[in-house]
Amino acid sequence: MRVRFPPSPTGALHIGNARTALYNWLLARGSGGQMVLRIEDTDRERSTPENVQLIFDSLNWLGLDWDGEPIYQSQNVARHSAVVQQLLDSGQAYRSTAGPDEVRAFKAEHDNRGFRGVDEGEGAVRLRMPDEGVTVVRDIIRGESAFENALQDDLVIARADGTPVYHLAVVVDDHDAGITHVVRGADHYSNTPKHLRIYEALGAEPPTYAHLPLLHGPDGKKLSKRHGAASVQDLSAAGYLREAVINYLALLGWGYDESTTFFTVEELQRLFSLERVSKNPAVFDEQKLRWINGRYVREMDLDELTGRLEAFTGRTGLRDAVAITQEKISTLSEFWPLAGSFFDGPTDDPKARERFLEPRESREALADARAALEALPAPWTAANVEEALRAVVERTGRKPKQIFQPLRVALTGTTVSPGIFESVALLGRDETLARVGRALEA
RNA sequence: GCCCCCAUGGUGUAACGGUUAGCACGCGAGAUUUUCAAUCUCGUAGCGCGAGUUCGACUCUCGCUGGGGGUACCA
DSSP, X not given: OEEEEOOXXXXXXXXXXXXXXXXXXXXXXXXXXXEEEEEOOOOTTTOOHXXXXXXXXXXXXXXXXXXXXXEEGGGGHHHHHHHHHHHHHTTSEEEEOOOHHHHHHHHHHTTTOOOOOXXXXXXXXXXXXXXXXXXXXXXXXXXXXXXXXXXXXXXXXXXXXXXXXXXXHHHHXXXXXXXXXXXEEGGGGGGHHHHHHHHHHHTOOOXXXXXXXXXXXXXXXXXXXXXXXXXXXXXXHTTOOHHHHHHHHHXXXXXXXSSOOOOOHHHHHHHOOGGGBOSSOEEOOHHXXXXXXXXXXXXSOHHHHHHHHHHHHSOOOOHHHHHHHGGGOSXXXXXXXXXXXXXXXXXXXXXXXXXXXXXXHHHHHHHHHHHHHHTOOSOOXXXXXXXXXXXXXXXXXXXXXXXXXXXXXXXXXXXXXXXXXXXXXXXXXXXXXXXXXXXXXX
16 A cells, blocks of 8 residues: 655645545555655745745654655646656547636536537647536545536646646556555545546546545634634644544544544554545544643653653753653643742732732741741651641641642742642752742741 | 535534434633643533325425535636
């Protein structure tokens, strides 16, 4: 099995395209086959080298590798032109100056039949379509459907200036690359009969097709920037893990059975099949991605997670903080807001201060906590800290919260943090007492 | 306009003529609890509509409605 993923480098790798890439990759890797990249880089304005690089970076981040050098559509023009000439020579194609207006007029006159021109020796090159019969598209996901040939316009395969159009180029490139399976978005479904006609004209065997349902935003419209994270790059920046993104993407339009949710990449390679891909358009649900991501974060090895977080935040020495934060975060970006104060000092939250540091009882509770901690003999562990602080609760008859919240705010500046005993242990004796001291003096 | 495709709770899906229509996210309630999470328990909500076919339809057929895609000398 040989598949291809055709990124159109006109921006970042859209989530829907990432899914297409993933499915192609799973098919290739699962079958011991290959996946080649075919770059649709003929949009001069937007297909910049930077955008091409962006696509590569996104695929690499996901861990989707490809075989051989990417095929750039724009670099195959000579080959495409040769094919066009061949079709012209054999009489299967002709040159016509007819434009949209002429085509429309023809259809109006001929009861909506497809445009048929005459050879004028100049203008765009059009491939002749049969006047009878149907072209049947066979699709692994959608089954078969027939398109009436008489309704298809003679297809433009090259412009007046000789440059090939997309439909001709994909077919030639895919054929030359020996592609056996074309897995692409459903937006190409209605174009497939055209491609089939070109294969036919070339006397070549068409590949097996599979058209994936499109992805929509929560409002039912096509997924875009408006809906938040819309590209792989956005997801990466938002702190999602590549494993979770892949797991989620795989599930967006595919399911293995009625209850399995979590899959490793290896399992996906083994279990994924186009036959089980849904026909319905799916809606990208970031909440579910978040949940899946949280599961991956919590189950990840501590050292591994620490490494990811250090790369994500650009800081080092995070391991101990990660240990007490791991079960509280669901994305990498949630780590720093929760643990940053351990490293950069308490944050300033006026409301927290007003509520938990200013009242007389709070200050008394804090002073009691300080006394207990000062008297605490080594070692300074979470267990010992807990014992000491719980003793204060016991002795003073206060509610746990009345002691722990002021302490939390004194140490971190906020009302939300990792467990208080662990936090105290992490900060260490000196830093803890210093921060409590500063809070009491303020 | 014409052609093609799709249709199960808010979301992703399972079922492939006979089930109390299953699972997961979300949401709600409770338990736990030092905050926030996490975790556990319970609950909430669905076969777009109308005709057929059949002893029996979510499952098959037709129509309708709704949504999507294509219809470029774009990709």
